[in-house]
Amino acid sequence: MKEMLPLTEAFYYILIVLYEEPSHGYGIMQDTEKMSNGRVKIGAGTLYTALNTLLNKGLIDHYPVPEGTDSRRKMYAITETGEQVLEAEVTRLEELLQVGRQALITRKGEAVE
Amino acid sequence: MRQLNEQLEKRHRLVMAWNYEKGEQWLNELSGQGLHFKKGGLISNSFVRDESVRYTYRMDYQMGKEGEKLQEYLDLYQDAGWEYVSSFGLTWHYFRKEWQPGEEPQLYTDRESLVMLYKRLQQVFSIMMVVNLILMFVNIINLNTFFTEGLWTLGIPLLILYLSLFALLGFGCWKIQQKVKKLKLHI
Numbered sequence: 236m237k238e239m240l241p242l243t244e245a246f247y248y249i250l251i252v253l254y255e256e257p258s259h260g261y262g263i264m265q266d267t268e269k270m271s272n273g274r275v276k277i278g279a280g281t282l283y284t285a286l287n288t289l290l291n292k293g294l295i296d297h298y299p300v301p302e303g304t305d306s307r308r309k310m311y312a313i314t315e316t317g318e319q320v321l322e323a324e325v326t327r328l329e330e331l332l333q334v335g336r337q338a339l340i341t342r343k344g345e346a347v348e
Numbered sequence: 349m350r351q352l353n354e355q356l357e358k359r360h361r362l363v364m365a366w367n368y369e370k371g372e373q374w375l376n377e378l379s380g381q382g383l384h385f386k387k388g389g390l391i392s393n394s395f396v397r398d399e400s401v402r403y404t405y406r407m408d409y410q411m412g413k414e415g416e417k418l419q420e421y422l423d424l425y426q427d428a429g430w431e432y433v434s435s436f437g438l439t440w441h442y443f444r445k446e447w448q449p450g451e452e453p454q455l456y457t458d459r460e461s462l463v464m465l466y467k468r469l470q471q472v473f474s475i476m477m478v479v480n481l482i483l484m485f486v487n488i489i490n491l492n493t494f495f496t497e498g499l500w501t502l503g504i505p506l507l508i509l510y511l512s513l514f515a516l517l518g519f520g521c522w523k524i525q526q527k528v529k530k531l532k533l534h535i
Contacts, residue, residue, distance in 0.1 A: 245461070260427055261427035264428060277457055278428070278455050278457035279428035279455050280425075280456040280465070281455070281458050281461040282424065282428070283424055283425070288464075307423055
């Protein structure tokens, strides 16, 4: 599981989107763009490659398409392993952020003296 | 269908798999001149003329996509705004979307997935190299009469053909490796 870390931005956003609820490729692309305020746009090739990798590693799984919706679009859901990887990544990022913020504050403090 | 009596025009160019971005560039330039790619082969390509539109073309390399898998793949790209144009040899797939000034839409938006694409290509090249080598040895063993009776008419030319193919594939492998290295240096 640890060998998946650090996650690429594409992997990270896919898992975040699916953590909330199962979705299809199109939904993942749109949600990612919305969540990142338009900064992260996952290209079709990158998304397709990432979905296949995540499926192979067991971080996500196929999800039955609800009745009455467009059955053409394959749906995906996060697995328990996927949730664990995502949680581990968030913890790792928190540590990075904390260290980084601390360093910036210390430097600013010195500048004032 | 925009026009029922679409006239296909031919243009020829040999695009090397390890340099497929050059192929894309060529298609995009022609589209800017009103010639839009429809179907391609190893060298010969068909185009439709229409001065009123312009497209951005992208090529993708995917192996073993048939039936439902292929549909699923094409649907995802379509959802992302890419119109499927055609395929060549079951592995090269051509997509396009309407050209927008100042935009350069890409299929691959991070280094990791691009490295994976290059590795897929490299894998095929390596397999072809091994197959090529096996065929060469099988031919040398089985057709030894060619080498004794027709050494200069068949044996040597055949050998040169195999070795050139081997060298070309090896060159491709090396070129792709350079690309992977360049991408990895930026990680």
